[in-house]
């Protein structure tokens with residue numbers, strides 16, 4: 109191992125104030141390792157040997173990123189199978205030996221190692237092995253390391269394996285599983301002889317007692333040489349951007365310093381290794397040592413990653429420009445998180461309209477417009493995406509020039525690929541051997557038993573499934589058919605009802621019962637074949653048309669999995685090839701956005717030079733239609749406004765979502781759609797309307813939303829928004845005259861205070877200067893308050909307000925929402941960029 113150069117890259121850890129764990133001498137309790145706690149807490153002193161470091165702050169800083177500060181209460185570095193501490197000369201970290209000391213478990217912060225495991229030492233030979241890998245803990249039966257976790261949150265777990273030859277045999281013949289609660293981290297793991305394997309996992313720990321379980325499958329014991337477990341800074345994984353991070357673990361597969369050299373753990377604040385990007389198909393290395401403005405990206409990758417890039421070779425002849433492709437070995441048919449790091453260091457200014465493309469497995473996936481992230485050089489930004497590997501075992505990532513970009517270029521600085529391990533349903537670990545090898549079971553006999561058990565379980569599952577299917581078929585309402593007699597069509601004839609359909613091959617459940625809900629399941633990127641859409645819309649039948657917008661004609665449709673959809677079709681030939689490509693990139697992002705108050709894009713089809721978008725079907729049409737024709741009570745109107753405000757607020761707030769416009773720019777009553785429970789969802793967001801600075805556009809949305817609010821309270825749709833706003837303004841000057849323009853249908857039920865609050869909200873939204881307008885979060889808050897006032901008034905004056913229907917309808921909605929939330933929690937996913 110290389111010696112550490114602490115002055116250059118070391119990290120300083122300041123222990124918590126006044127915390128010095130004292131050994132507890134209660135012998136009746138579990139024996140745990142108290143000495144190590146003192147050492148773990150005092151890690152800073154060993155790490156940096158820096159005597160002026162005091163124990164009076166609770167921060168971790170790096171020399172490079174002075175602004176970075178985060179607490180690290182959980183910090184375990186364990187030298188397994190030995191009672192001796194080992195100092196890693198590279199990083200200065202001390203891996204604590206497994207010595208037993210008595211300590212009160214309830215007050216301890218530490219770990220317990222498996223008592224029935226044994227330790228093993230490498231037989232001496234001539235090859236130099238780092239001290240950390242000269243000992244291992246062996247597990248002859250299922251065994252656990254237990255950790256007492258002080259602070260819940262995102263942790264990094266590294267398991268070190270080095271299969272050596274010991275007096276107990278050669279560890280490379282071990283075969284075992286490793287799991288943590290809810291996740292199988294390693295299955296049928298078989299470390300190679302004399303090779304260091306470091307398996308790295310990013311996981312959320314929300315329990316005070318965290319366990320890592322080792323389960324030998326084979327007569328040979330499972331083993332482990334060292335453990336690292338520590339809390340990550342808050343900035344590390346922006347929560348909720350893609351998925352619910354609590355329900356998955358990320359297992360590092362590749363980490364490349366693209367266009368640069370190897371970066372070892374010494375130069376990384378989280379002790380990660382970054383490898384060079386071997387053998388990309390084209391491009392050249394580019395280095396720039398200018399300082400990087402890292403901000404929140406400081407811990408995501410070291411500056412060295414941003415200071416080098418692989419850049420597309422330039423050529424005056426555009427037809428000679430070629431993409432750069434990296435081919436990475438992956439597991440077949442698995443899910444991966446791709447993290448691409450970009451930093452504009454290439455010597456040209458960041459130009460507004462210049463962009464380039466990113467392709468996954470040769471499919472255009474994202475358009476990268478550096479200017480949209482930062483309009484200056486040397487500022488990093490990151491693209492995250494979830495992909496499915498196919499059965500080739502190779503995943504291709506390419507970058508290349510975009511046809512309609514004025515400047516042809518493409519670059520990449522860093523690349524990380526992590527396998528996504530999803531939460532398992534509770535059940536036994538696969539093929540786990542529970543007994544000591546000396547017991548009489550032979551290897552094949554164990555396998556036979558396991559297989560018999562599996563067969564029994566599968567048989568039972570199959571039987572239950574058959575019963576469930578028979579039951580479902582018998583009870584299910586009449587199934588819609590693919591003809592004009594489909595029972596939910598045409599919409600004018602039949603609203604409501606209909607069957608629910610779930611978990612289609614297009615991802616999550618989008619049937620009528622789920623259309624009021626956000627999805628907990630993240631859909632795949634969905635291309636739907638043209639033929640299927642032809643069938644779904646009865647060959648684009650004119651009788652199935654439900655509307656027409658800028659994008660084209662909108663049809664009702666029924667996919668062959670029973671899912672009801674709205675199908676938007678452009679005029680064939682309207683879009684150029686490049687428009688289609690650009691649109692596709694954006695669509696791939698929109699496909700991942702799921703929010704309870706945004707209409708989900710389910711899939712698309714771009715065959716035959718046209719683009720067809722497929723959305724979840726909104727049973728009750730647009731808010732605009734309802735303002736004209738139906739009698740929504742005041743509470744329903746408020747709830748619709750609140751739902752729409754939530755959707756818009758989510759778009760605005762999702763500023764972490766790079767790659768799509770998070771301004772709606774098309775806020776109007778006809779873009780607020782209602783599902784069968786009158787839950788409002790914004791539609792028509794995201795598709796390439798990025799003009800002008802973000803904040804200004806956002807405040808335009810707020811203004812337009814103010815107009816929607818006026819329409820809602822007046823019960824009419826503005827032909828001319830300016831005129832309506834002026835009318836509102838003049839009414840509001842005459843205080844107390846607001847009732848004059850309230851929809852006569854709701855006049856008798858509306859509470860004065862609720863109306864006043866609503867009026868104030870409208871006033872704020874319609875302020876002339878964008879700067880003076882509130883953000884959508886504030887608008888939402890005000891509307892919720894108006895709703896509370898109305899509900900409060902109904903409760904206190906039940907007879908003076910005509911509210912019978914109001915309460916009933918509102919309760920029904922609340923119940924529906926509650927039911928949905930229980931089924932689909934957590935509700936908000938932002939799976940864009």
Ligand SMILES: Nc1ncnc2c1ncn2[C@@H]1O[C@H](COP(=O)(O)OP(=O)(O)OP(=O)(O)O)[C@@H](O)[C@H]1O
Pocket residue numbers: 654655656657658659660662674676707723724725726727729730774778779781791792
């Ligand atoms: N997901 C959907 N479910 C049910 N009906 C829909 C859906 N999407 C659109 N519609 C219907 O199709 C009509 C046209 O929708 P579209 O979004 O294409 O245009 P628009 O928003 O009304 O107009 P513009 O494109 O000018 O903004 C809507 O007014 C609505 O009646």
